[in-house]
Each structure stands twice: as structure tokens, then as C-alpha cells.
Amino acid sequence: MLSIWERNAFIQYDHIIIGSGIVGLSTAYYLKQKFPSQSVLILERGLLPTGASTRNAGFACMGSPSELLDDLSHRSEKEVVDLFRLRKNGLTRLSSILGHAAMGYKAEGSHELFFEEDTTVIDQLPYLNQLLRSEVESDAFVLRNEKIETFGLNKTKVKAMVENCCEGQIDTGLMIKNLILMVMSLGVEIKTGCPVKSFLDTGNGAEVVCLNSFAVDEIVFKSKTLTICTNGFATQLLPAMDVVPGRGQVLITKPIAGLKLKGIFHFHQGYYYCREYNCCVLIGGGRNTDFEKETTMELALNDNIQQNLVDQLRSFIIPNQEFDIDMQWSGIMAFGQSKRPIIQQHSEHIFIGVRMGGMGIAIGSEVGFQLANLIATAH
Numbered sequence: 001m002l003s004i005w006e007r008n009a010f011i012q013y014d015h016i017i018i019g020s021g022i023v024g025l026s027t028a029y030y031l032k033q034k035f036p037s038q039s040v041l042i043l044e045r046g047l048l049p050t051g052a053s054t055r056n057a058g059f060a061c062m063g064s065p066s067e068l069l070d071d072l073s074h075r076s077e078k079e080v081v082d083l084f085r086l087r088k089n090g091l092t093r094l095s096s097i098l099g100h101a102a103m104g105y106k107a108e109g110s111h112e113l114f115f116e117e118d119t120t121v122i123d124q125l126p127y128l129n130q131l132l133r134s135e136v137e138s139d140a141f142v143l144r145n146e147k148i149e150t151f152g153l154n155k156t157k158v159k160a161m162v163e164n165c166c167e168g169q170i171d172t173g174l175m176i177k178n179l180i181l182m183v184m185s186l187g188v189e190i191k192t193g194c195p196v197k198s199f200l201d202t203g204n205g206a207e208v209v210c211l212n213s214f215a216v217d218e219i220v221f222k223s224k225t226l227t228i229c230t231n232g233f234a235t236q237l238l239p240a241m242d243v244v245p246g247r248g249q250v251l252i253t254k255p256i257a258g259l260k261l262k263g264i265f266h267f268h269q270g271y272y273y274c275r276e277y278n279c280c281v282l283i284g285g286g287r288n289t290d291f292e293k294e295t296t297m298e299l300a301l302n303d304n305i306q307q308n309l310v311d312q313l314r315s316f317i318i319p320n321q322e323f324d325i326d327m328q329w330s331g332i333m334a335f336g337q338s339k340r341p342i343i344q345q346h347s348e349h350i351f352i353g354v355r356m357g358g359m360g361i362a363i364g365s366e367v368g369f370q371l372a373n374l375i376a377t378a379h
């Protein structure tokens with residue numbers, strides 16, 4: 001039961017977006033750039049954004065050599081280079097919205113670690129550097145074995161290390177918080193604790209049905225356009241979408257005295273990643289060791305994978321060093337047949353921007369930009 005005041009002031013908007021992750025927030029930002037006087041509402045089911053954007057590792061990833069080569073084994077060179085460009089453009093857009101300080105960005109590159117079994121990748125670095133020449137002026141990938149011990153890594157396990165000059169690190173919490181403050185300063189409204197149950201294109205606009213935890217009845221919001229940015233949860237509202245959820249496990253240690261590890265690192269085709277953060281080591285990944293259990297929307301821990309992450313720390317990342325675990329968490333990503341995100345018009349008034357894979361921090365703002373363009377062209 002609404003009051004007349006609520007109905008007149010809180011229900012009708014020009015644009016509604018579902019999901020307050022990086023894609024929803026970037027879409028709101030670019031809609032406000034295009035239509036400053038039009039109203040934009042974001043509906044978020046959690047009290048905080050509750051998907052991947054505040055639960056990731058904070059890598060501005062372009063793709064590690066082994067991941068790019070793995071992609072090239074079943075995708076065309078053009079597709080792989082296009083995806084690399086999309087990530088680069090996304091990061092440029094995010095930087096232009098917030099500036100580097102507001103996202104805690106450090107352009108210090110990254111490193112990929114190689115073990116006995118996968119050093120053949122090294123032979124293909126000249127090919128990869130040539131392939132990416134249109135996107136990166138100098139060599140993107142350079143062998144840096146001399147730095148393995150500088151970072152305190154176990155040299156008997158880590159046989160080679162390749163520096164990637166294109167990547168950087170982000171403080172992902174700071175970035176999303178500042179993106180929220182930025183869009184709110186432009187007049188975007190965000191309602192949290194608002195799970196969307198269903199939606200409808202009425203022919204004149206969209207209706208969005210939200211559960212309301214403090215009342216028996218639901219609230220139906222109305223708008224001219226609706227954009228769905230729910231990524232790993234997309235099939236809850238759009239069952240036919242080619243989107244499969246993929247959970248990512250993460251842990252962070254307590255501060256470690258004398259820690260030598262600095263910067264960000266990948267290994268095993270990007271399935272694992274670790275970084276230094278405030279003198280602690282954050283490590284994540286291992287989804288490939290239990291795809292079945294990790295194909296889920298449930299934000300929970302997988303004990304086997306968490307133990308596997310601890311084992312990697314002990315074995316070669318911080319060997320011979322005592323550490324305590326401070327926090328463990330998971331986040332939900334979205335995958336599908338293609339590695340490209342889905343950016344499309346679903347019906348006359350409804351738009352979709354989902355399936356960011358493991359790269360949504362890099363590409364999210366470019367996806368928001370393209371969604372806002374799509375909406376502006378259609379309306």
C-alpha cells in the first residue's frame with residue numbers, strides 16, 4: 001500500500017538499472033552524461049553491492065601470456081586482440097571517470113609465474129608481443145627471471161617469470177565507493193536492499209517488481225528504460241541467457257613483517273592470482289580444481305579450494321614464512337560460450353549488460369559506456 005506522496009515522488013523514473021556493480025554504476029554515469037536532466041535509479045538487492053565488484057582481487061587485467069595463448073588455442077587472433085582492446089578501453093574509461101587516486105590505481109605492471117610444466121609459453125612471447133603491437137607500443141611481455149628471488153618467491157618451484165607492462169592494481173573497494181559517490185553527486189538514486197523479482201516491457205516503458213522486506217506488498221517501479229546489470233545472477237531474471245555463474249574464492253593474510261612480495265601476480269592460465277595489499281598477501285582462484293561446486297550463485301566458501309590457496313602460499317609465494325589468515329570470502333562471476341560480454345537490447349525498453357567473465361573490473365566501464373549509447377540510440 002503506497003501513499004500518494006510515495007507514488008508521486010518515488011516510483012517513476014526515466015531510467016532504471018538493476019545491479020550496483022561496476023557495470024550498473026558505469027551505465028548510470030554515462031546515462032547522466034547523455035541526459036543530465038533525466039532521472040536514473042539503481043536497484044540493488046544487497047545493502048552493499050553483492051556480486052563480484054567489491055569481492056574481487058583488484059587487478060586491472062588485460063590477460064596473462066598463458067591465458068592469451070589458451071584463448072588463442074580455440075579463438076581467432078582477431079577475437080583475442082579485440083578482447084584485449086576492450087579491457088584497455090575499459091580501464092581508460094574508468095580512469096577518466098574517477099582519476100587514479102580515487103581508485104587506488106598503481107600502474108606498476110604485473111607478473112606471471114611459470115613452473116616446470118609450463119615454461120614452453122616463454123618461447124611464444126615474441127609471437128604474443130607482435131600480435132599485440134597494434135595495442136601496445138613496446139613489448140607487452142618481458143622475461144624477468146632475475147626478479148624471482150627479489151619478490152621472495154621459491155626459486156626451486158618458480159622456474160620463470162614474465163613481466164606484463166599493461167596491467168595495474170586497483171583498490172576495488174575504494175573504486176566502487178567513489179563510483180557510488182560520483183553517480184550520486186550527479187543525481188543518481190540508489191536503493192539498496194531491493195531485490196528485483198520480475199520485470200515487464202509494457203510497450204510504453206518498463207515495470208520492475210521489487211520485494212519490500214518491511215511490507216507485505218511488493219513495490220512496482222516504472223521507467224522509460226530498464227537496464228539489467230546483474231552479471232552472475234542474470235539467469236534469475238533472464239532464464240534463457242547464455243550466462244553461467246562461476247564462484248571465485250579469495251583469502252588474505254594478516255600483515256607479514258619483512259614481506260618481499262610487491263605488485264600483482266598470475267599463474268596457471270589466470271586461474272590463480274595473488275598480490276600484496278597493505279603488507280598482507282591476498283590470493284584467489286582455484287575454480288578450475290572444482291568447476292562443479294564453483295558453478296553456483298551461493299556466496300560461500302569451498303574448504304578444499306581455500307586449503308589449496310593456503311598450500312600455494314606455503315609452497316612458493318611466501319615459503320618458510322609464518323602467516324595467519326585474516327579474512328576469506330567469495331564472489332560470483334559470469335561466464336558463457338563466448339568470452340565477450342553480452343551488451344544488447346532485449347526488447348523495446350529493456351537492455352542487458354552481463355557476462356563479464358573474470359575481467360569485469362577492466363571492461364566494466366566500457367560496457368557501461370556502450371550500454372548508455374545503445375539506450376540513447378534507441379530512445
Ligand SMILES: Cc1cc2nc3c(=O)[nH]c(=O)nc-3n(C[C@H](O)[C@H](O)[C@H](O)COP(=O)(O)OP(=O)(O)OC[C@H]3O[C@@H](n4cnc5c(N)ncnc54)[C@H](O)[C@@H]3O)c2cc1C
Pocket residue numbers: 018019020021022023024043044045046048049050051052053054055056057058059060061194195196197229230231232233236237247248249250284285330331332333334353354355356357358359360361362363364
Ligand atoms: C574472486 C574474484 C576475483 C576477480 N578478480 C578480478 C580482477 O582481478 N580483475 C577484473 O577485471 N575482474 C575480476 N573479477 C571479475 C569482476 O569482479 C567482475 O567481472 C565484475 O565485478 C562484474 O561487475 P558487474 O557489475 O557486471 O557485476 P556485479 O559486481 O556482480 O554486480 C551485479 C549486482 O547485481 C545485484 N543483483 C543481482 N540480482 C539482483 C536482483 N534480482 N535485484 C537487484 N540486484 C541484483 C548484485 O547484488 C550485484 O551487486 C573477479 C571476480 C571475483 C569474484
